[in-house]
Amino acid sequence: MTADLVFNVLIAVLGGAIRVGTPFLMVSLGECLTEKAGRINLGLEGVLVLSAMAGFGGAYLTGNVWAGVLIAGCSGALLALLHGLVCSLPRVNDVATGIALMLLGSGLAFYLGKPLIQPQAPQIPPLPLGDWSSSAQVRSALQVNALFPIGVAIAALMAWGFRSTRIGLVLRMAGDSTDATRALGYSVNTIRTAATVAGGFIAGLGGASLSLYYPGSWNEGLSSGQGLIAVALVIFARWNPWRCLWAALLFGGAGALGPALQSVGISSGYYLFNAVPYVLTLAILVWTCSPSRSVKGMPAELGVTR
Amino acid sequence: MALSPSQRNAIDSVVLPIAAMAGALLLFGLFIWFGGKSPVEAWTLLFKGAFGDWFSWQNTLQRAAPLMLTALCVAIPARAGLVVIGGEGALVLGGLACAAVPYAFTLPDNGVGTAIVLAAAAVAGAAWVALAGVLRQYRGVNETISSLLLSYTAVSLFKHAVEGPMRDPASLNKPSTLSLSEGIRIGTIAGSDIHWGLVFGIAACLLLGTWLFFTASGFATRVVGGNVRAALIVGLPGHRIVIAACAVGGACAGLAGGIEVAAVHTNANASLIAGLGYTGILVAFVARQNPWAVIPVAILFGGFGAAGSLLQRRMDVPDASVMVLQGFAFLLILASEALRGRSWFPKRPVVPKVAPNTVIKANA
Numbered sequence: 155m156t157a158d159l160v161f162n163v164l165i166a167v168l169g170g171a172i173r174v175g176t177p178f179l180m181v182s183l184g185e186c187l188t189e190k191a192g193r194i195n196l197g198l199e200g201v202l203v204l205s206a207m208a209g210f211g212g213a214y215l216t217g218n219v220w221a222g223v224l225i226a227g228c229s230g231a232l233l234a235l236l237h238g239l240v241c242s243l244p245r246v247n248d249v250a251t252g253i254a255l256m257l258l259g260s261g262l263a264f265y266l267g268k269p270l271i272q273p274q275a276p277q278i279p280p281l282p283l284g285d286w287s288s289s290a291q292v293r294s295a296l297q298v299n300a301l302f303p304i305g306v307a308i309a310a311l312m313a314w315g316f317r318s319t320r321i322g323l324v325l326r327m328a329g330d331s332t333d334a335t336r337a338l339g340y341s342v343n344t345i346r347t348a349a350t351v352a353g354g355f356i357a358g359l360g361g362a363s364l365s366l367y368y369p370g371s372w373n374e375g376l377s378s379g380q381g382l383i384a385v386a387l388v389i390f391a392r393w394n395p396w397r398c399l400w401a402a403l404l405f406g407g408a409g410a411l412g413p414a415l416q417s418v419g420i421s422s423g424y425y426l427f428n429a430v431p432y433v434l435t436l437a438i439l440v441w442t443c444s445p446s447r448s449v450k451g452m453p454a455e456l457g458v459t460r
Numbered sequence: 461m462a463l464s465p466s467q468r469n470a471i472d473s474v475v476l477p478i479a480a481m482a483g484a485l486l487l488f489g490l491f492i493w494f495g496g497k498s499p500v501e502a503w504t505l506l507f508k509g510a511f512g513d514w515f516s517w518q519n520t521l522q523r524a525a526p527l528m529l530t531a532l533c534v535a536i537p538a539r540a541g542l543v544v545i546g547g548e549g550a551l552v553l554g555g556l557a558c559a560a561v562p563y564a565f566t567l568p569d570n571g572v573g574t575a576i577v578l579a580a581a582a583v584a585g586a587a588w589v590a591l592a593g594v595l596r597q598y599r600g601v602n603e604t605i606s607s608l609l610l611s612y613t614a615v616s617l618f619k620h621a622v623e624g625p626m627r628d629p630a631s632l633n634k635p636s637t638l639s640l641s642e643g644i645r646i647g648t649i650a651g652s653d654i655h656w657g658l659v660f661g662i663a664a665c666l667l668l669g670t671w672l673f674f675t676a677s678g679f680a681t682r683v684v685g686g687n688v689r690a691a692l693i694v695g696l697p698g699h700r701i702v703i704a705a706c707a708v709g710g711a712c713a714g715l716a717g718g719i720e721v722a723a724v725h726t727n728a729n730a731s732l733i734a735g736l737g738y739t740g741i742l743v744a745f746v747a748r749q750n751p752w753a754v755i756p757v758a759i760l761f762g763g764f765g766a767a768g769s770l771l772q773r774r775m776d777v778p779d780a781s782v783m784v785l786q787g788f789a790f791l792l793i794l795a796s797e798a799l800r801g802r803s804w805f806p807k808r809p810v811v812p813k814v815a816p817n818t819v820i821k822a823n824a
Contacts, residue, residue: 255787429612
């Protein structure tokens with residue numbers, strides 16, 4: 155009986171890792187791209203909320219879920235563009251601007267999304283990877299969000315791009331040395347803004363995953379800091395797209411723990427289990443960071459762990 | 461114009477935020493206009509709801525009180541060089557501590573009881589934000605991220621306590637803790653609906669401003685914030701100062717939560733999680749981390765908060781419209797930093813007729 159219970163919880167956590175982890179994956183990949191170019195975008199939290207709303211609204215109005223996903227990505231890119239442009243001004247602090255965007259993005263999403271709280275939009279179709287199994291739990295756990303493989307593909311593309319393309323090299327150079335970039339005749343601000351916009355688009359896909367797959371509706375408490383956790387995840391993943399994937403799965407699992415326990419009838423301390431991802435993030439930051447050295451793999455122009 | 465740099469800086473500190481606020485109101489008007497509503501009506505209602513009459517003034521000042529304290533939670537650590545944005549968590553925990561003390565102890569039903577619950581609130585807030593400072597100093601964890609993660613954790617703890625162990629069984633629809641007894645609650649200032657929390661807020665701003673600008677330890681804090689290496693070279697205890705600044709800021713935010721519970725809600729419930737900590741960040745940035753300037757700015761943003769419900773009722777716009785306005789304001793204030801120190805009327809550059817290094821040959 156207890157073994158069964160543990161098995162069910164484990165299966166639910168495993169499935170949840172992919173379900174809950176997809177937005178983490180997208181936002182951390184977006185942030186990874188932005189930070190590789192030497193800029194921090196704390197505003198991805200705002201991007202996540204706004205794109206979740208826009209994606210839901212887009213899917214609801216057009217009736218096509220993929221149009222919604224595209225709209226989510228574009229709205230994320232637009233908000234990130236604002237961050238990129240403001241940060242390009244002299245003496246503007248990118249951390250503070252990120253906080254401002256968090257506020258603006260949430261404000262715009264709550265304002266424009268008010269009429270969307272009731273209706274139902276078409277949902278992203280799940281990929282039934284678990285159909286080989288006869289166990290209902292395994293099947294439902296392996297109903298994978300169609301955005302998840304897209305995220306994996308983006309991670310692969312980014313890892314390859316950083317390593318062996320010209321664009322990737324220039325991007326990393328902008329993140330590691332402003333002077334070297336200028337010396338070679340590239341505009342640092344243009345590169346960073348482009349990276350921020352692309353990162354915003356990817357994070358926007360994460361927003362679509364929130365409102366169009368799981369939990370699958372639009373409401374104002376949808377994101378509650380997930381964008382921010384993803385920013386911390388990038389530090390944990392040491393700015394490596396593949397590690398972002400594992401980190402996102404780990405956090406997805408942590409986030410799925412509360413609902414998984416509730417589904418087997420353990421509901422006391424529900425809110426405490428909700429705090430697990432935040433505490434885990436903090437614990438991992440404490441473990442990864444150190445005051446005496448900069449974290450391995452960190453772009454040199456980045457200030458977030460300073 | 462011959463202005464000394466400090467005069468110049470003072471003028472910039474007043475002119476730029478005002479210009480940015482005006483720009484934000486303009487953008488907000490455009491935003492309302494795109495939504496098919498009248499921007500003029502929105503501006504009028506904003507003013508009326510915030511500062512139109514004595515009733516709205518009272519409402520504004522009520523809301524300004526916690527904003528002053530949560531803004532200090534950003535401003536004081538910022539002076540020591542840290543961007544702490546977890547004031548919401550300190551506020552929520554402060555409110556929880558304030559409501560929890562009467563569960564554990566029998567308190568005198570008078571001002572002494574009030575002092576005890578408020579002290580508990582301040583201590584809870586101080587410990588929470590100081591933790592972010594400790595992690596930053598001893599583990600190099602970015603305080604912006606850690607304080608926000610702590611903030612979400614605090615909200616989870618709060619919800620757990622209010623819906624679980626500390627829930628008053630009589631609170632059916634809205635889980636709450638037991639109400640504070642009559643004598644412990646904070647009353648209103650005679651002749652108004654404004655509670656004494658406003659006085660706490662103003663006093664904290666004035667005191668901390670005076671401390672920051674006129675005492676040795678305040679100066680030391682500003683040196684640490686300005687240049688850590690310089691501070692360490694002259695032998696200032698950098699670690700301790702940073703953590704103390706966080707603790708002081710957190711105590712202010714915790715006190716804000718305690719006052720909200722003791723004066724407004726009378727018990728701890730979910731209404732406490734209203735984003736006051738986040739608005740405090742904005743107030744602190746607009747006030748350029750100056751505790752004195754926090755007072756008028758907090759009143760301004762308290763006014764926006766007060767006007768929000770009027771805007772919502774009269775114009776049928778979502779209550780998040782105030783958030784949109786605040787977002788625009790924050791972004792423009794930050795962008796206006798780029799204009800700081802620039803001359804307003806660019807002088808025509810003086811081009812020397814002859815470049816200094818040119819050797820002018822005599823006519824041969």
